[in-house]
Amino acid sequence: MASNAAVPFWRAAGMTYITYSNICATMVRNCLKEPYRTEALSREKVHYSVSKWVDGNPEKPSIRSDTSQE
Amino acid sequence: MFRQATRLVAMLPRIILSGRIRTFSSDLPAAEMADRNFVEAWKKVVPNLEPPKTPLSFMKPRPPPPSSIPPKLTVNFVLPCASELSAKEVDMLIIPATAGQMGVLPGHLSTIAELRPGVLSVHEGNEVRKYFISSGFAFIHANSVADVVTVEAVPLDRIDGSLVQKGLAEFSQKLSLASTDMEKAEAQIGVDVHSALNAALSG
Numbered sequence: 001m002a003s004n005a006a007v008p009f010w011r012a013a014g015m016t017y018i019t020y021s022n023i024c025a026t027m028v029r030n031c032l033k034e035p036y037r038t039e040a041l042s043r044e045k046v047h048y049s050v051s052k053w054v055d056g057n058p059e060k061p062s063i064r065s066d067t068s069q070e
Numbered sequence: 071m072f073r074q075a076t077r078l079v080a081m082l083p084r085i086i087l088s089g090r091i092r093t094f095s096s097d098l099p100a101a102e103m104a105d106r107n108f109v110e111a112w113k114k115v116v117p118n119l120e121p122p123k124t125p126l127s128f129m130k131p132r133p134p135p136p137s138s139i140p141p142k143l144t145v146n147f148v149l150p151c152a153s154e155l156s157a158k159e160v161d162m163l164i165i166p167a168t169a170g171q172m173g174v175l176p177g178h179l180s181t182i183a184e185l186r187p188g189v190l191s192v193h194e195g196n197e198v199r200k201y202f203i204s205s206g207f208a209f210i211h212a213n214s215v216a217d218v219v220t221v222e223a224v225p226l227d228r229i230d231g232s233l234v235q236k237g238l239a240e241f242s243q244k245l246s247l248a249s250t251d252m253e254k255a256e257a258q259i260g261v262d263v264h265s266a267l268n269a270a271l272s273g
Contacts (some may be wrong), residue, residue, distance in 0.1 A: 008168075013255035023256060024187050024204040025221040027263040031233045032224060040222070043151060 041067065135212035139177030145192065147201075147218045154201070154223060155192065162193040163216055165208045166266075176214040183208045187266040189226070189273075190218065200226050202270050204263070231271050238264035 010020045029040040044067060051061035105126055112121040145163055147155040163174040166188025185206045192199045206220030241260030248254040 009258055010255045013251040015252065015255055020259065021205045021221050023259050024263050027237065027260060028187070028202065028204040028222045028224065028267070031230055031237055031264070031267055032228050033230045036224070036228045037230075 132212075136214075140214045141176060142214075143174060143176045143178075144215045145218065146215070147190075147192075147220075147223070149220060149223055158192075158194075160192050160194045163218075164189075164191045164193070165218065166190060166203070167208070174208075174210055174216055178210050178214070178216075180212045181208075181210045183210070185218075185220065187263045189270045190220075190223070200270075202226055202229060202267065226270060229267060229271055234264055234267045234271065238268060 008020075011017075026044065029037065029044065032040055045065055046067075047063070047065045049061040049063045051058045053059070105124055108124055109121045112119075142159040142161060143163060145155050145158050145160050147153070147158075161175075165172050165174060165183060166186055167183040168186045169183075171188075172183060185203060185208055187204055188202070190201045190203050192201075201223040202225075203218075203220040204222040206218065208219075209217040211217075237260065241257050241264060245254065245257035245261055248257045
């Protein structure tokens with residue numbers, strides 16, 4: 001398939017659509033008025049537990065709570 | 071003996087298949103053709119066995135567009151965490167597609183539109199509801215149903231103008247200072263989103 005139309009600038013820079021969409025959403029959330037802003041930013045938090053595996057055994061998992069600001 | 075068994079077993083679904091093909095042949099003539107070519111090729115190579123069903127024969131035909139244009143557009147506007155509008159009947163939808171503002175009326179052609187950060191307005195009688203959406207897709211189906219999916223959609227009065235100006239200045243600066251492609255892309259996205267927010271607040 002030949003490349004159709006110009007690729008969007010973010011795709012040319014190596015960014016995927018999901019990353020682009022999430023960045024746009026974060027920016028919009030950062031521009032909201034106060035009660036909505038904290039509520040929206042808390043919606044974006046990702047809670048997960050990570051554990052490294054060594055020699056087929058999981059080490060102790062660490063629980064992380066990341067916001068989009070890294 | 072077993073060759074006959076295959077034929078007899080395959081015969082029954084084949085009869086139903088032929089019956090079904092006759093009923094829906096007005097809807098998908100293209101699919102019919104593909105199946106027929108396969109069947110003919112099969113018969114040349116293996117005349118004694120019944121041809122297996124191809125994936126096309128399992129597909130349900132697309133429902134035909136209604137013969138008269140419905141009076142209202144049905145909109146499903148969903149976000150990951152909530153559904154803003156679900157099966158709401160409206161008169162018109164204006165969506166910010168990447169190619170520009172697009173108006174959707176009942177009876178619109180089937181379209182898939184990628185949306186850019188901008189204002190989505192829902193027109194119902196005299197009432198207009200505007201949302202700023204961050205990006206997403208709009209699927210318009212032949213039966214006047216529109217599905218809009220975005221990550222973030224806010225009513226315009228929830229946007230803080232001073233934060234928008236600050237963001238715009240910050241990202242314009244980042245754009246001039248950016249070195250790698252990725253940084254440039256991020257800064258450019260920042261500038262685009264904030265200018266769209268600005269335009270939404272003033273326009």
